[in-house]
Amino acid sequence: MRHPDWPTGLAALLSAAEARAFHPGQWNCALFARAAVEAVTGTRPRVRVLPDLAASADSAGFPRIPPAFARMGDVVLAGDPPRLGIVVDGGRAAFVGPRGLIRLPVTDCTTAWRIG
Numbered sequence: 001m002r003h004p005d006w007p008t009g010l011a012a013l014l015s016a017a018e019a020r021a022f023h024p025g026q027w028n029c030a031l032f033a034r035a036a037v038e039a040v041t042g043t044r045p046r047v048r049v050l051p052d053l054a055a056s057a058d059s060a061g062f063p064r065i066p067p068a069f070a071r072m073g074d075v076v077l078a079g080d081p082p083r084l085g086i087v088v089d090g091g092r093a094a095f096v097g098p099r100g101l102i103r104l105p106v107t108d109c110t111t112a113w114r115i116g
Contacts, residue, residue, distance in 0.1 A: 017096070032085070057077065
């Protein structure tokens, strides 16, 4: 279930992450996606680290949906390179990049998960 004030929490996360560069183990796509889910739901998801990102994301228990149906706050997976991100607005998703967040069209994503 989404937290009543989830848009404010997600906006705060995106603002804080805008210029935060990728760093293995400290700030990567999985940590960004987990922080976004927490901002949207108010709860930190339990996730198992598995051999690939899709399987790890599946372990959180959210239902998979086609990326075309993903809405703001849903988690998405882009394919090349594989990385988790968050739908932010108008069919775009944000992902952790080398110098901060980058945005790609949701149509570039291969998988999505409905959050809340």
